[in-house]
Amino acid sequence: MSFAYQNRPGVYAGYDVSGVYSGAIAGKVIAVAAHSTLPAKVYVYTGYESAYKRGDNSQLGKMLKLLYANGAYKVLAYPVGLDNTGMYSTAITELLAADKVDYLVLGSDSEEIQLLAKQQMEQLQQEQRECICFMGMTDAGVDEIAARAGKLNSERVVLLGQNVTLEDETQSSGGSMAAAALAAQLSKQTDPAIPLHGMVLEGIVNTEYLTDSQVDTLVQGGVTTLEAVNGSVSIIRGLTTRTKIDNQPDTTLRDLNTVMIIDTVIPGLRELLRRKFTRSKNNETTRTAILHQMVTALEEYLSDEIIDSYSDLQVTADPKDAGVCVVSFRFAVTRGINLIYLTAHITV
Secondary structure (H helix, E strand, O other), X not given: OOOOOOXXXXXXXXXXXXXXXOOOOOOOEEEEEEEOOOOOOOEEEOOHHHHOOOOOOOHHHHHHHHHHHOOOOEEEEEEEOOOOHHHHHHHHXXXXXXXXXXXXXXXXXXXXXXXXXXXXXXXXXXXXOOOXXXXXXXXXXXXXXXXXXXXXXXXXXXXXXXXXEEOOOOXXXXXXXXXXXXXXXXXXXXXXXXXXXXXXXXXXXXXXXXXXXXXXXXXXXXXXXXXXXXXXXXXXXXXXXXXXXXXXXXXXXOEHHHHHHHHXXXXXXXXXXXXXXXXXXXXXXXXXXXXXXXXXXXXXXXXXOOEEEEEEEEEEEOOOOOOOEEEEEEEEEOXXXXXXXXXXXXXX
């Protein structure tokens, strides 16, 4: 892969991903931008009582209730008065500048605003600030939802398209409510490799029914799907909208767990090297120490079953720049079981 070196001293990371076949994480910060009549500024909440005022039926108020019902740790909120691009652009910019945000929840279902958020996520990734945006649609058909996911097409964007019914309400709400609940559930998950199907979204009691054919359409399109069973709503498949690259089908980063694992391993190693090797000499002794630290960290990820394997670990001096140390390696993410096919051979 190509790698753009920086001039500012530091530890920089990049990755490329290939399929097997050729051809919380706990305590994460959640930011939410949604409609409310509160004054437009960043609000910082660290608990349910401080965040949610009973009787607040604004979109933001309902999202805050869902975030804390599902285990959010720290929430930044920015009230948006109108569903227009300018206001959401300001909200996203202010939220991302206020703290190191791990997950962004978007209240708007506007295509223009969602594409703007996608661009912000991809820009953050270039700046070594990994963030995933969770968003929804309202009153949309299966084909419309799948088409929106195709336009977003990013491992940094999770789209939920089904309407949902919140606890103690009779009128349905858009998929952005489920997006808030999912972001909160993921913010407290300590193992990024555990599959997301079956994860219950607290505070949501019903969702639109999907046939098997509709589920297939949405899953293939990179849409996170839901089902309702006995008054609870849970995840069928947790996906990103990344389903193609260069207009060719590519599902390598469609599984949300894959991105969560990458966002655990790469920043973790980057921080390790930054912490231990600031102001170090680029000589054989230092490079050997880096190699040993990398092995120790990767073995820990292996032991925790976050990765399945690693290989080709090399620590070298860049022949073109004596001040650059190049650390390269391969690793395989752990895969969860999404389906079990039971085959019985019966003799009568």
